[in-house]
Amino acid sequence: MIELDTVTKAFGDRTVLNGITATFAAKSVVSLVGPSGGGKTTLLRCLNGLESFDSGSITISGVTIRAGGERHNRAMLARLRGRVGFVFQQWNLFAHRTAVGNIIEAPVHVRGESVKHATEHAAQLLAKVGMEEHGAKYPHELSGGQQQRVAIARALAMKPEVLLMDEPTSALDPERVQDVTELLKAIVSEGLALVIVSHEMSFVRAISDEVCVLHGGSIVERGAPHEVLGSPKDPRTRAFLGMD
Amino acid sequence: MLSRCDRSEIRATLAPVRATNVRWWLIWMCLAFGLLSCQRAPTGLAAVRARGELRWGGDTQGGEPYVFRDPHNADTLVGFEVDLASAIARELNVRATFVQNDWANLVPSLERGTFDVALNGLEVTPARTGRVRFTRPYYLYRMRLMARAGDRRVRADVNALRGLRVGTLGNSQSHDLLRRNGIEAVLYEGQEEPYVDLERGRTDAVLLDDIIATRYGVVKDSLRVVGDLGDGYYAAAVRPGDEDLGRAIDQALERISRTGELRRIMARWQIDDPRLDTIVRWTDENQAQLLRTTERATFGTPHLALFARGAWVTVRVSAGAMILAIVLGMLLALSREYGPRPIGVLCTSYVEVFRGTPVLLQLYLFYFGLSRYVQLSPMTAAIVGLGLNYAAYEAEVYRAGLQAVPKGQMEAALALGMTRGLALRRVIVPQAFRMALPGVTNDFIALLKDSSLVSVITVVELTKQMTITAVDVRSWLLPGLACAAMYFAMSYPLSRLSRNLEKRLARS
């Protein structure tokens, strides 16, 4: 379960998150949608402590972080990041490591797993994301979609309860969107919660249990995909979806 | 006849090729002519008279009482050799002009024609006798042995010195004496440093000319004069081809000696001694006797063995310094990029100070300046001194590398639960290092060559070994080429490596 309690965040005098309070159920897929600059990425980054916030608190599976950033949350952040994985928009694979190297890095050096055990697990994960043949390749030898799969496997290797994904479809060829949808559905079926930022509405519709519309730093509407995307009530949502 | 149009067409087709070729040839020929015209001006007595000036070479760094800057008036030079040069010039009816030249290279500079006569405590040694035309001597010195006051092991006997470390100046007669008797010589490039190191216990004794000992050694209370190990002569030197000039200076010196002016000059500088009577009464026979032994050493295998030993020292100093520079440089760069602000500021200052001051000065301060507080062996001081200096350069190379690692790499590491330190160690530094590697390799090549500077703190590395040998064999050509070949053999693989690394980086 993810709980946000009046989370506020400003860059300088520009308020980006305007007191967001929300609860997302465990093991569900939540999509954050909304106009560009609405604070989606910022909110996602706050959820695993990559971005600090100015007031409020965030609780994920019993771990709470508060305003003030790294200095005030050191112990909590470590635990939080053990439960929340992040797949970046540009994947950010470690350029000097192979696919397997990327996946075992954190299990070995953060969790203290043995290299042998971590490598076996990495092989299973690579198989799961359909990359079993590319384990020895470096990121620059992989296509965008392949890098994304490795990034997902890398996040899964830490056995998170929640996976955060920023724009998972933005850097993919349209034909590949279907593949990643299937992959994510498979992952969710094993009991993982997903929070996804996306502006690919067909993808959002296909994968989400719930859709949140973020506008000007506030959640202006939320609900099941067919409701929010099909018959939105809030005028800002309608404007965003181009329905008026 | 070609029409206008035809001609311009031809010019248009030929010109681009020819013009660039011609330009290249012109540039190179100008350079060659320029270099050739730097060759010596007319020489000999006639030239000195025509010019109305006797240019004499010396090194003010040698200090009191030879040639040095007047402490009360930095524009004038004083010293007994200044007085002597003026007296000789006066006898030749010209004026004396001083030419500053590094002491160790007085003879090569004389040969090149930088000045007419070398007059700066040049000892008449068999090695030099074969190379220059010495005038009659103007001073008789003693090789004076000094030791720490309480150290009874040191006696005025070459056999008693075996197994001890004895400081002296490279290629001096004292150095020759020590080498001939198989005594370990510690070579300095200045007059005062041997006594400083003797006081501090870095050496056991110092063997140098009595003038130097009196000025720099005897004044130190903790040192004592042990005795003298022989004597020798200072004489002026001209090029072997300038026999007429040599003879004229001989005659001038003879007159100056006969009239008592020579002794008066020495008395003025408190270095007069009854034994100088020998000089005053100097005869042609004495001169023939003095110049009788010339050494005909030629460059050969034993020298190459010495060079190999020097090269090994160069490798050890360079490698040691580089390892230190790599580690410290990385720490500096990380502190500047990721550390707390005050530490970052400190590290920036470190980089600026060490890059902004000459490494030679740093070595000096490090070895001699700090010797009162820390006693580093020459080798350690060389490695640490060069290492500290190069760390400043490495820090800049790494900083560029660190900045070239995309921000997302750190975020990805943090998102996986790594601490900042672990992320730096596992993710950022390895990538930054890889990007910095070509630059680091290039710096290593530079360091290999800069390591020759450590001879100022008595480390005999390849270049110093070459200098000593070149003076011994009276030629810089073969030793110079052999030395260059050795440096090249060390640096070329590195430069190949650096180029390969660059290529590999460009590919990924």
Ligand SMILES: Nc1ncnc2c1ncn2[C@@H]1O[C@H](COP(=O)(O)OP(=O)(O)O)[C@@H](O)[C@H]1O
């Ligand atoms: N590091 C930052 N510094 C300053 N402003 C930022 C920073 N990151 C994001 N912003 C601003 O915050 C607002 C929200 O950004 P973001 O969360 O990326 O929106 P979205 O992902 O919804 O497009 C934007 O106006 C953006 O310019």
Ligand SMILES: [Mg+2]
């Ligand atoms: Mg965004």
